[in-house]
Structure formats: structure tokens, C-alpha cells
Amino acid sequence: MKPAMKRSNAPIFWGLFGAGGMLAALFGPVLVFVTGIAVPLGIILPADAMSWSHMHAFAQHWAGKGLLFVVVALFMWHAMHRIYHSLHDLGVHAASATRFACYGLAVLATLLAAGALLAVGF
């Protein structure tokens, strides 16, 4: 009888890395520009584009909620997977401790984002 092969969990983390990387490549630069440069300085976009009424309504809508959650969670999963493997490249060898720290941070960010979006209400 052949022993059952243990299924690898790598494809899940690779998938989250790839999805987050694609999202960051397509939308990362423009999001940084909008939230960190254009709106704070009031250039191109109106300075009140991210006012409480606008953003609260956006975060209460199911579509806005989904977009905000996907951006924060997937950016984090992408970054932490890459940092985990880069630590290995730098000689901090892939062990359960670095793995736990990196993916643990991504899990924490995902849960906090979900909690905040639920607290905003519908």
C-alpha cells in the first residue's frame, strides 16, 4: 500500500502572491497617486474626494467594501510571500519561524481589514 502523499500548501500562497502582485502592478501606482499625492495636495482630483461622507459611503457599499478588502489583503499577501522568500535569499533560512511571522502578519492584516469593514456597517 502506498502512503498517501501529503498535499503541498504552496499553491495557495503562490496564488495569493500572484493575485496580489497583479493587482499591485495594475492598480498600485494609481492608488498611491490618488490617496497619497493627488487628493492630499488637491491636484487633478478635488481635495475633498476622500472626505468622510465620500469614503464612509464608499466603505458601506458592498462593492466599495469588496474593493478595499481585496486591495489591502492581497497587497499584504503578495508582499509577505515575497519578503519570506527574500529572507531565505539573504541567508535567513526558510523555517517555520519566518514563515509564521510573514504569513501571520498577512493573516492579521486580512482579519483587521475585514473587522474594520464590518464595523463600518452596511
Place this chain on the structure above:
Amino acid sequence: MNTSDPRRPYVRPMAGWWRRNPYFVEYMVHEATALFVAAYALILLVGLLRLAQGESAWNGWLEALRSPLSVIFHLVLLAAISYHCWTWFRIMPKTMPPLVVGGKRLAPGVITACGVAVAAVCSVAVLAAVWGATR
């Protein structure tokens, strides 16, 4: 690792391996963009937490984004994440399955150019959507 081995075999030192070759330096630089993606995700996460705490907490976060230090940091983020965008699509021909069009394998440069073009379209679409929704 082999310090207790009485034969003292030679172990090639690996410290600083990536600094010896410009190809690997670039590899480490594009891997390091992950630090900036993580930093931006954390900034947005703090924003979400402040939004959940109410109007004055949210306004405090907006005020912090207006500080010169924050704007400068976002310019750095913009540069790093734009570099991530470019390297992501530059590597994509190697990470995706071969794409065959008309019996010929699509050239890597075409795939990269398409990726960057789609990113440009997405950027304009987001700017237009935000402008349309908030003006």
C-alpha cells in the same frame, strides 16, 4: 555549519552573493519593492481602522496624509510600486504558459508591452472613476 567537522571541508561563503552580479542586484531590488507594497497596504489598513472609528478619527488620518513627509513618502512609494509594475510585466513572459498566436509563440516584448498598456488603461480608468464620483 561544518565547524565541528574535523576534516574542515571548504564551504563557499554565501554572504553578499547578490552584490557580485548586476543581474542579482536588480533581482534583489525588484524583490525589495515588496517592502513598499507592504508599507502602502499598512497605510491603507490604518485608514480603514480610522474610518471604522468615526469621522474625527478619519479626518485625523486625512490630515496626516497632507503632511509634507507623507507626500514625500508617497512619491517614494509611487516610484517603487511603478518599478514593481514594470518588473512584474517584464518577468511575466517567463512566469506564464507560452502563448501561441497564429502558430508562433508570442514574443516576450509583446507580452510586457501589453501588460504595461493594460496598467496604463487601469490607471486612467481609476482616475476617471474617482474624478467622476467626487467632483
